[in-house]
Amino acid sequence: xxxxxxxxxxxxGAALAAKRGEIKVSELKGASKQMFxxxxxxxLEEFAExxxxxxxxxxxxx
Numbered sequence: 001x002x003x004x005x006x007x008x009x010x011x012x013g014a015a016l017a018a019k020r021g022e023i024k025v026s027e028l029k030g031a032s033k034q035m036f037x038x039x040x041x042x043x044l045e046e047f048a049e050x051x052x053x054x055x056x057x058x059x060x061x062x
Contacts, residue, residue, distance in 0.1 A: 003050040005059040011035055012047030019044060
């Protein structure tokens with residue numbers, strides 16, 4: 001499943017880095033911390049590899 005916004009893609013990238021031990025989990029906050037706790041490494045990879053071109057900065061709420 002691809003990310004729906006640039007913010008979501010960046011949060012997934014941070015959570016993925018923490019899963020891989022590249023950054024400390026304590027450095028995560030907000031959405032990236034929730035993603036770290038609730039998603040598998042494979043799911044995070046799918047979100048993080050989404051191309052940024054054409055994505056909005058933030059997902060709009062309805």
